[in-house]
Amino acid sequence: MTSLRVGFAVLFTTIVLQSDARPEETGEDPIQPLELDYRLLFPGYTPQLPTMEPVPDDPENLLVNGSFERRDGTPPNPNIDTLQPGENDLIGWEIVDGPVDVIGPQRWLPAHGSFCLDLDGGVRQTVSTMPGEVYVLSFRLAGNVEAPPTEKTLRVRIDDLEKDFQFNALGHTRTRMGWTIGQLEFTAARHDTVITLLNAKPNAQSSGVALDRVDLRTKASLESAQAAAEESRQVYLLKQIPGLLEEARALRAAGRIEEAEQHIEKARYRRAELEAWLREQFGE
DSSP: OHHHHHHHHHHIIIIISOOOSOHHHHTSOSSGGGOOOHHHHSTTOOOOOOOOSOOOOOTTOSSSSTTOOOBSSSOOOSSEEEEOTTOOOBTTOEEESSOEEEEOTTTOOOSSSSOEEEESSEEEEEEEOOTTOEEEEEEEEEEOTTSSOSEEEEEEEETTEEEEEEEEOTTOOSSOOOOEEEEEEEEOOSSEEEEEEEESSOSTTOOOEEEEEEEEEEHHHHHHHHHHHHHHHHHHHHHHHHHHHHHHHHHHHTTOHHHHHHHHHHHHHHHHHHHHHHHHHHOO
C-alpha cells in the first residue's frame, strides 16, 4: 500500500497538477497534457468484475458461509431449495423460526456469488468473539418480489441486541432485486456471540426477506479494508483515463469533435477525482 501511495504521489507532483487552461483555447492538442504512461506505474492491473460463479468464503469474514454458497452433501439447486428448522444442510447456519429458501441464479439475481436466501423463518450462527471488542455486522437486503406484502422487515438479533431493517420491493424484479446494504455495530459481551437474522413477520401471509453476503468483522479490520478498497478505486479511475484519451484521439481524427470533447471531459473529471483524493492523502 505504501508503494501505491508513492506512485500516486509521483503522479500528483509530476503529471496530474498541470495548468487549468484548456489546451483547445490555446491551439494545443487537448489530449496530450492528460496522457500518462500507465504501464510503468501499474503493470498488469485488471479491475475485478462481479461473477455468477460460486465464490469461496472471505477469509476476513468471521462468519462461515456468509454468502450461502456451500451446502452439506446436497447438490445446489439453480432454482430453489426449501430448508426446514432442524435441517443442517446450509453449512455454518442453523434454520430457525420457519422455512428458508435457498434461491439459485435461475430464479433470482443474487447480490454476491450464485445463491441467496428467501427468509420466511430465519438463520442463526454462533461465532467466537472477544468481549469488549467492537464488531460490525453487514449484509445485503432485498425482498421476495414474487409475493406480497411489498414491505419486508428483516430482524437482526445479536445476543440481547435487536434491530429491524425495512425493504420495499415495489418496482423490483427477479433480475433487478434492488439489493441494499444493512449494517449494525456492537460491542461483544461474551466469547460466543449468537447472530440471528429472520423475517420479522413469519406467517403464511408474509413472503420472505431476501438476504445475501452476511459479513462480520472487527471494526478495526473493516476500516482497514475500506481504506484499501478506496485506494483500489483510485487505481481503477487512473486506468480509465488512457482509454478515454485514446478514444478521444480517434474521434478527433474522424472529425467527430463533439464526441471527442465528451471523452476529454470525462478524463478531466476522473483526474479531478484523483486530485481530490491525493490531497486528502498527502495534503496540499
